[in-house]
Amino acid sequence: MSSLTLNKVEILVVDPNSNARRSVQDALQNYGYPEFDFAGSFREVRDKFRIREPDMIISETELPDGTLSEFVRRLRNDEISGNPFLPIIGISSDSSKEVMAELEASGVDAILSRPLSTTHLVKCITEVMNKKRQFLVTANYIGPVRPSAMPTDGIGAEPIDVPHTLKSKSKGIGYRSMFEDIANATKLINRLKMSRLSEKIVMLTNGIAEILEKHGFADEAHGLFEDILKASRDAGQRVAGTDYAHVTELCDSLIKLLNKICIEDQGAIKKDIKLLKPMASSIHLAFSESEEAAAFSRQVSNSVSNRNS
Known part of the structure; x- marks a missing residue:
């Protein structure tokens, strides 16, 4: 990680709950991730894509206007405008086999379960970046x-x-x-x-x-x-x-x-x-x-x- 410059990386945190978004930001800023943007829906995500794409998305799996699985599947299949290879980490309150299987099948990079551990999140980002x-x-x-x-x-x-x-x-x-x-x-x-x-x-x-x-x-x-x-x-x-x-x-x-x-x-x-x-x-x-x-x-x-x- 020493060769990587984290202050050049922008992370988009997607969650309808503003407190949940802020908790992710607070946790990661302590590890050298200063650049963040936020969205509460996938419509907001698509709007942000038109202006500037993030370098990674960390998203709740269930949003008011759809699921992360469907969004990722469409992005990977080039059905919506955006970088199809964008790294995406899902955060889910439901760790059932069915939900995990659906997320994996959509093409997410990794899935984390709530309650969210800062250590696990940072480790996950590091693995995605280095892999x-x-x-x-x-x-x-x-x-x-x-x-x-x-x-x-x-x-x-x-x-x-x-x-x-x-x-x-x-x-x-x-x-x-x-x-x-x-x-x-x-x-x-x-x-x-x-x-x-x-x-x-x-x-x-x-x-x-x-x-x-x-x-x-x-x-x-x-x-x-x-x-x-x-x-x-x-x-x-x-x-x-x-x-x-x-x-x-x-x-x-x-x-x-x-x-x-x-x-x-x-x-x-x-x-x-x-x-x-x-x-x-x-x-x-x-x-x-x-x-x-x-x-x-x-x-x-x-x-x-x-x-x-």
């Missing part, structure tokens, strides 16, 4: 590497280096100089997410095709059906405005075909089932990584690694 900044990108998750996020199907199991803006800022590196790294890493993450979704679509489609061929639209197929629809919609929305915008039509066609199969009789289903696998494969093929894309991935990784070291 190598790597993300996992799967069909269901974008966020820091953690065991619970490792995909069981192996799709997206390789960690990706991303900008460690907190560590860079603590060394006196300004946000503007990191902007290009953030933009390129965001583009790479988005592309990897699309690729992961396409792989999942192929896997799920192969599974549902086998079930439909043997049993028709049985109960066993309903779960897969919903999963494919969700993945296809996500992929279609994610490619909007990118070089892969044409894939939206493929995703829409797959969704229409699945809905058609759902309402047809057994005789009509058979001819449509034959279209499922090639249609899913065409979506995956559209996202296949070219040599140019692979080179770009290496370029982003090298740039980020040099900046984070």
Whole structure:
């Protein structure tokens, strides 16, 4: 920590309770964190993002206008304006397994339980700052590497280096100089997410095709059906405005075909089932990584690694 300059780091404390916000500030100022900003809702957080982004967020998990889990998930998925790699620590009064699992699945960096210990909070910030900044990108998750996020199907199991803006800022590196790294890493993450979704679509489609061929639209197929629809919609929305915008039509066609199969009789289903696998494969093929894309991935990784070291 001696090489890091804490007085250059700005922390945004998010809590509807002003006393709770102040207690976090008072505790951390004794450890050399002088720069703070405050918000009582996620709307305030988004408003502050438009003016200046913090270097870290420490937030209560339940706010009047939403949950931290939903906010972090949207930020990591680049659905709201902001740095997708921003370090975020959640503070929760509910330490149940369900709540902890939901927070981890959203992509938070760490979770602390109330009553809050200053020692634990400082230790947590230190660990986040010193830890190598790597993300996992799967069909269901974008966020820091953690065991619970490792995909069981192996799709997206390789960690990706991303900008460690907190560590860079603590060394006196300004946000503007990191902007290009953030933009390129965001583009790479988005592309990897699309690729992961396409792989999942192929896997799920192969599974549902086998079930439909043997049993028709049985109960066993309903779960897969919903999963494919969700993945296809996500992929279609994610490619909007990118070089892969044409894939939206493929995703829409797959969704229409699945809905058609759902309402047809057994005789009509058979001819449509034959279209499922090639249609899913065409979506995956559209996202296949070219040599140019692979080179770009290496370029982003090298740039980020040099900046984070």
